[in-house]
Amino acid sequence: MKIATWNVNSIRARLPVALEWFDAARPDLALLQETKVVPEQFPAEPFEERGYNVVACGEAGGRNGVAILAKSPIEDLREGLPGDLEDQEARYVEAMVRDLRVASVYVPNGTQVGSERFAFKLAFLDRLRSHVASLLEDEEALIVGGDYNVAPTPLDVFDPALLEGTICYHPDERAKLRALLHLGLYDAYRIGEPRTPAYTWWHYQGRSWRANQGLRIDHLLLSPQAADRLETCAIDRDVRAARAPSDHAPVWCSLTD
């Protein structure tokens, strides 16, 4: 079973690139972020034609947005991350697909270290940790995939000294992501590639992509029951070289059935 996560940066703007990738990669399950569309306007038909069930979550104004696409039925759907009644942003959805519990997460970027949005990001990571702790009590195969907007280690940023303390690589954010992992989750990419620098996001500006100056901020985090079934995990970085690409590349893994 092939499971992918991808921040598409607008599913409508990315539709040709997204369909091309779905046709080539053929994931059984895809967790999308930053779809930037209200559910009624999510372009579900071309995906349904390809055999996918589509669950899209969006907010008024079409900001953020997360989705789950799966070839098997999507059941026991839960929208929104508990812990903040004022948080109406569409950044979390979870469901059961076959014997797998999955979540698509779009952690707030945080905009600027020290800002209100940064505090919201740190609080969101705390809420995610609390919620994942309760999910792990079920001892199921669980995959929490998404754009975490945090690069966990020096291997995950193109210049650790330069970027130390900046957004997506601030010690407070890394500590929150580590706290999440310390619940007993596995970073699927690092199981197979413990020492190789690798990125999933490159800025649109300047020479970021051309010079491979990226960050690894998109992660598939696996419960022990899912990690025991892991076969492969990879980053489809070629997708970032497409015409009119997302600034993020898809990350996928395969689990034994």
Place this chain on the structure above:
DNA sequence: ATGGTGGCTTAGCCA
């Protein structure tokens, strides 16, 4: 040093 790029929505925000 507050640029640079992109998407959504309309000049400003968020990323």
